[in-house]
Amino acid sequence: MAFINYLVHLGILVCIYSILTISLNWAVGFTGLLNLGHVGFFGIGAYASALLAMSGVPVWLSLIFGALFAGVFGLLLALPTTRLKGDYLALATLGFAFIMGSVTRNWTGLTRGALGIPGIPKIVHGNYAFLAIVFIIAVVVYFIFFLLSRSRFGKTCEAVRDDELAAKMLGKNTFLHKIWALGISAFFAGLGGGLFAHYITFIDPSIFGLGDLILLFSMLIVGGLASVKGSFIGTAVLLLLPEPLRFIGFPSAILGPMREIIFALILLLILIYKPRGICGKVDLG
Amino acid sequence: MISIQRLDKHFGGVFAVHNCSFTVEENTITSLIGPNGAGKTTLFNLVCGIIKPDGGEVFLRGKDITGLCPHAIARLGISRTFQQARLFRNMSVRDNLRLAKNAGDAELKDILHKVHFPLGLDTRASDLSYGQTRLLELARALLKPHKLLLLDEPTAGVNPHVRQELKKILINLKKEGDTIVLIEHDMEFVMSISDEVIVMAGGAVLTRGTPEEVQSDKRVLEAYLGK
Numbered sequence: 001m002a003f004i005n006y007l008v009h010l011g012i013l014v015c016i017y018s019i020l021t022i023s024l025n026w027a028v029g030f031t032g033l034l035n036l037g038h039v040g041f042f043g044i045g046a047y048a049s050a051l052l053a054m055s056g057v058p059v060w061l062s063l064i065f066g067a068l069f070a071g072v073f074g075l076l077l078a079l080p081t082t083r084l085k086g087d088y089l090a091l092a093t094l095g096f097a098f099i100m101g102s103v104t105r106n107w108t109g110l111t112r113g114a115l116g117i118p119g120i121p122k123i124v125h126g127n128y129a130f131l132a133i134v135f136i137i138a139v140v141v142y143f144i145f146f147l148l149s150r151s152r153f154g155k156t157c158e159a160v161r162d163d164e165l166a167a168k169m170l171g172k173n174t175f176l177h178k179i180w181a182l183g184i185s186a187f188f189a190g191l192g193g194g195l196f197a198h199y200i201t202f203i204d205p206s207i208f209g210l211g212d213l214i215l216l217f218s219m220l221i222v223g224g225l226a227s228v229k230g231s232f233i234g235t236a237v238l239l240l241l242p243e244p245l246r247f248i249g250f251p252s253a254i255l256g257p258m259r260e261i262i263f264a265l266i267l268l269l270i271l272i273y274k275p276r277g278i279c280g281k282v283d284l285g
Numbered sequence: 286m287i288s289i290q291r292l293d294k295h296f297g298g299v300f301a302v303h304n305c306s307f308t309v310e311e312n313t314i315t316s317l318i319g320p321n322g323a324g325k326t327t328l329f330n331l332v333c334g335i336i337k338p339d340g341g342e343v344f345l346r347g348k349d350i351t352g353l354c355p356h357a358i359a360r361l362g363i364s365r366t367f368q369q370a371r372l373f374r375n376m377s378v379r380d381n382l383r384l385a386k387n388a389g390d391a392e393l394k395d396i397l398h399k400v401h402f403p404l405g406l407d408t409r410a411s412d413l414s415y416g417q418t419r420l421l422e423l424a425r426a427l428l429k430p431h432k433l434l435l436l437d438e439p440t441a442g443v444n445p446h447v448r449q450e451l452k453k454i455l456i457n458l459k460k461e462g463d464t465i466v467l468i469e470h471d472m473e474f475v476m477s478i479s480d481e482v483i484v485m486a487g488g489a490v491l492t493r494g495t496p497e498e499v500q501s502d503k504r505v506l507e508a509y510l511g512k
Contacts (some may be wrong), residue, residue, distance in 0.1 A: 123397045151473075152387070155376070155380055155383070155384060156384065158373065158375065158376055158380070159373045159384050161374070161375070162372070162374050162375050162376060163371045163372065163373055163374075165335065165355075165371060166334075166367075166371035166372065166373065167373075167384070168354075168359065169333065169355065169359050169364070169365055170359060170384050170425070170429055171356050171359040171360040171429070172356055172383050172384070173354075173356050174356065199333035226332040226375070281375060282375045283375065283411070
C-alpha cells in the first residue's frame with residue numbers, strides 16, 4: 001500500500017512538472033526567449049493561489065486566479081525585457097525570480113516570510129483523486145500547447161526564435177508575439193505552482209530558488225526544445241530515473257548529491273549523443 | 286512608388302547615407318549600383334525601417350513611412366531579401382513560405398518551381414545549400430503580398446542558369462505590375478533588365494539614368510576604380 005502511495009506521489013509530481021516544463025518550452029524552445037524567471041511565475045502562482053484559498057476563496061477559483069496573476073506578471077515582465085536578447089534577457093528574467101523570492105521573504109505581513117505558509121487547503125481529499133485531476137489538467141495543457149504549436153501564432157513564435165528580423169520583414173509584429181508567448185508561458189507556470197501548493201499544502205520562499213530552475217531546464221533540454229511531447233518525456237525521465245536510488249539503502253546525506261550527479265550525467269549524455277534532446281526539433285544555440 | 290528625400294544616416298562619425306534623394310516610378314526595375322560601402326544596403330535598411338534615419342523622409346505611394354516599425358512598413362507592401370539569406374532555419378520549406386502567405390501546397394510548389402528551387406516542401410531550411418537558401422528567400426519574398434520588391438544582390442551565389450531564369454522572373458513580375466529595386470554587382474544582369482540605374486557613392490546618388498547613359502558616364506568608372 002505504501003508503495004502504491006509512493007507511485008501515486010510520483011505520478012502527481014510528473015504531471016505538475018510536465019505542465020511547468022511544457023510551458024517553459026513555449027518561451028524558450030518555441031519562441032526563443034531565454035527565460036530564467038520561470039520559477040518566479042511558478043512561485044507567484046503558488047503563493048497567489050494559496051493566499052486566496054486561505055482567505056476563503058474556493059480552491060478552484062484561487063487556482064485559476066493564481067494562474068491569471070502569474071500570467072499578468074508574465075505580460076508585465078515581457079513588456080520591458082523582450083527588447084533584450086539572449087544572455088541579457090536571461091539575466092533580467094533571473095533577476096525577476098530573485099526579486100520575487102526577496103519580496104516573499106520580506107513581505108512577512110502577507111507571506112509570513114521565511115516561515116512559509118502551512119495548511120494550504122487541498123483541492124480534493126486523497127491522493128488518488130488528486131492524481132486523476134492533475135492528470136486530466138496535464139493532458140489538457142498538453143493538447144493546448146500541441147494545438148498552439150500547430151497554429152499560426154505558434155509558427156510565428158518559431159519564426160521569431162529563428163530570425164526575428166526576417167519575421168518583421170514578413171509583416172509580423174514580433175514584439176506582440178513575444179509578449180503573448182511569455183504571458184501564456186507564465187500563466188501555465190502559475191497553474192503548475194497553484195497545483196503544487198495545494199498538493200504539498202506548504203510553501204516557502206525557497207520555491208523561487210535555483211534548484212527547481214535548473215531541474216526544469218534539465219528536463220527541457222533532455223526532452224528537447226520546441227517539442228511538447230519531448231517536455232513530457234524529459235520530465236518523466238529526470239523525475240523517475242533517480243528514484244531507484246532510494247531502494248539501494250544509501251543514507252539521505254548521499255542520496256541528494258547522488259540525484260544531482262545522475263541529473264548531470266543524463267544531461268552530459270544527451271548533449272554528447274543527442275544534442276537536440278530526445279524529441280527536440282531545434283538546435284541548441 | 287517610392288520617394289526618398291534628403292535621407293541621412295551616420296554611424297559614429299561616418300555618413301553611410303548622406304543627403305540621398307531619388308524616386309522610383311511604379312512598374313519599373315531599378316538597379317542600385319556602386320562600390321562597396323556606398324550605402325546601398327543601409328538605404329534598403331532605412332526604407333524598411335530596420336534602422337531609423339538621422340534626417341530626411343521616405344514616402345511609399347505618397348505616404349510618409351519614415352520612422353514606422355519594420356513590420357508596419359512590410360504590411361504596407363514592401364517585401365525584401367537580404368545579402369545573406371535570412372531563413373527560419375529550424376522550420377520546413379513549407380512553414381518558411383506559409384509565414385509569408387497562408388497559401389496551399391499547390392501555390393507554394395508553384396512559386397518554388399518559378400525560382401527553380403529543386404527540393405520538396407518538407408525539407409528543413411537548415412539542410413539547404415547556400416544557393417538554395419537564396420532561392421527560398423526569394424520565393425518567400427515573392428509570395429509575400431507586396432507592391433515593392435527590394436532585392437539585395439539576388440544573383441550572388443546563384444548558378445548562371447538560374448541567374449538567367451531570374452531575369453525572366455523579374456521581367457515577368459514587372460509585366461504583372463510589380464515595382465522592383467535591386468542592389469547588384471553583376472553588371473551584365475543590371476544592364477540587361479533595368480529601366481533605370483542609380484549609381485551611389487559615398488552615401489549619395491552620384492548619377493542616374495538608363496543603363497546606356499550610366500555606362501557612358503565617366504564618373505561611374507571613377508567611383509569604382511578611382512581617378
